[in-house]
Amino acid sequence: MTIVNAKEMLLKATAEKYAVGAFNVSNFIQMKAIVQAAIEKNSPVIIQTSVTPSKFRQPDVVAAVFKTLAAEAPVPVCLHVDHCNEVDYCKTCADVGYTNVMIDASHHEFAENIRQTRIVSDYCHTRGISVEGELGTVSGVEDQVVVAEDEAQLCDPDLAVEFVEKTQIDLLAPAIGTAHGVYKTKAPKLDFDRLATIAQKINGSGPTTPLVIHGGTGLADDTVKKLVSLGGSKFNVSTELKHCLLDTTYEYLSVNRNVYDPGKLDLAVLEAIAGVIKKWMDLLGCTGKA
Numbered sequence: 200m201t202i203v204n205a206k207e208m209l210l211k212a213t214a215e216k217y218a219v220g221a222f223n224v225s226n227f228i229q230m231k232a233i234v235q236a237a238i239e240k241n242s243p244v245i246i247q248t249s250v251t252p253s254k255f256r257q258p259d260v261v262a263a264v265f266k267t268l269a270a271e272a273p274v275p276v277c278l279h280v281d282h283c284n285e286v287d288y289c290k291t292c293a294d295v296g297y298t299n300v301m302i303d304a305s306h307h308e309f310a311e312n313i314r315q316t317r318i319v320s321d322y323c324h325t326r327g328i329s330v331e332g333e334l335g336t337v338s339g340v341e342d343q344v345v346v347a348e349d350e351a352q353l354c355d356p357d358l359a360v361e362f363v364e365k366t367q368i369d370l371l372a373p374a375i376g377t378a379h380g381v382y383k384t385k386a387p388k389l390d391f392d393r394l395a396t397i398a399q400k401i402n403g404s405g406p407t408t409p410l411v412i413h414g415g416t417g418l419a420d421d422t423v424k425k426l427v428s429l430g431g432s433k434f435n436v437s438t439e440l441k442h443c444l445l446d447t448t449y450e451y452l453s454v455n456r457n458v459y460d461p462g463k464l465d466l467a468v469l470e471a472i473a474g475v476i477k478k479w480m481d482l483l484g485c486t487g488k489a
């Protein structure tokens with residue numbers, strides 16, 4: 200049994216300067232592919248769901264599949280709900296077996312963000328579940344959370360310290376210019392110095408609160424490596440996996456229009472997703488770190 204919360208997994212990553220991939224899923228084939236890839240790469244891994252697919256599949260069903268897959272895996276595996284902006288649904292996920300919960304109250308004023316995040320922290324900590332909070336706003340569309348690019352506000356390093364202290368969160372997602380969805384430019388404007396300053400202020404005298412980078416899809420390999428070297432230790436990847444799922448399905452059906460065997464389509468998707476996951480594990484440096 201290797202089910203863990205994200206904090207224990209990521210403190211090690213922060214100390215050793217690699218990142219763990221947090222891979223967004225909407226179905227169980229993707230979950231299976233992620234666990235298989237993690238076993239093959241001997242890597243820790245985080246499976247995450249956005250709120251809408253979690254509700255649609257039912258959170259207890261998602262958690263039950265996760266528990267079964269993770270129990271068979273000799274590597275640390277965590278189940279995370281991403282960008283949840285409802286305190287009650289954070290609690291629901293904690294109750295049914297998610298091991299990390301992100302309360303995203305970043306669209307609220309600072310004090311209200313602290314208030315809601317602290318409620319989730321207190322609730323989850325009595326259950327051994329770690330909590331991620333966000334300060335500043337990541338642009339783009341992420342399930343229920345929509346932020347226009349020009350409204351995106353980056354994370355203030357001093358407020359980040361205060362936010363962590365007052366909310367007691369385990370992981371911080373500081374907005375540093377990464378975006379959800381597909382980047383419109385080849386060289387998105389990222390504030391590396393800001394990330395370095397936040398990492399120094401929060402984890403400078405030893406890892407206490409691992410930092411999360413959202414919006415992994417579409418970043419150049421060098422950019423990913425730089426963000427990891429500056430202290431990003433959870434790296435969220437979602438859009439690339441959605442594209443992989445749908446493109447693989449389309450391509451398979453285009454070529455095999457008369458093959459009425461869903462299992463073969465499942466296998467094609469599983470192999471394609473596992474390939475993407477393994478590429479990310481090598482890039483993030485978590486291969487061999489289980």
Ligand SMILES: [Zn+2]
Pocket residue numbers: 281282337341379413414435
């Ligand atoms: Zn995100």
